[in-house]
Amino acid sequence: MPRAPFQVLVVPFRRVGEQSEFAVLRRTDMDVWQVVAGGGEDDESPAQAAAREAHAELGLCRSVPLYPLQSTASIPARFFVAHSSWPAGTYVVPEYSFAIDLTEAEIKVSHEHTEAQWLDYQAAHDVLQFDSNRTALGELHERLLASDLPLPVD
Structure with a gap:
């Protein structure tokens, strides 16, 4: 499937009593810690791409709530192999952030x-x-402290 010119982040969290914990993943190819990340495919929306990436990277076997965050970033298009297939003049791609509640889910x-x-x-x-991961994590942390998660996306 063709890679769409946008990126998504998904910050997994769970509630443990009154506290929140966040899942971080060690990448195989770069040996760095990050949250779930990936790109859109074909005509996916950012929310559809975020749900697909979260299920694939976390091995989820059922649907769980996905919340849109305000955090966004821009990534140079040259970092992506697919950039040569994108429209002329695509120099940066937007990165959209989401959170996923895994309080009742196991990850693999x-x-x-x-x-x-x-x-x-x-x-x-x-x-x-990555800064964008820390920014999205910070927004989610503040939202959880304020009990102010947005409505989940469908």
Whole structure:
């Protein structure tokens, strides 16, 4: 399937009593910690791509709530193999962020990652490699503290 010119992030979280934990994944190819990340395919919306990527990378066997976040970033198009197939003048691609509630779900990492770990906010923030991951994590953390998650996407 053709790669669409956008990227998604999905920050997995779970509630443990009154606290929240966040899943971070160690990438196989770059040996860095990140949240779920991937690109859109064909005519997918960012929310559809986020749901597909989360299910694939986390081995989810059932539907779980996916929440849109306000955090966005831009990534140079040259970082993507597919950039030569995108419209002329595509120099950056947007990265949209989401959160996924895994309080009642188990994860099984895909071949894209060597391991996953559940961490509190500060520990997750400290190990994440990319600024956009830390920004989305920070927004989600603040929303959880304020009990202000947006409505889940369908």
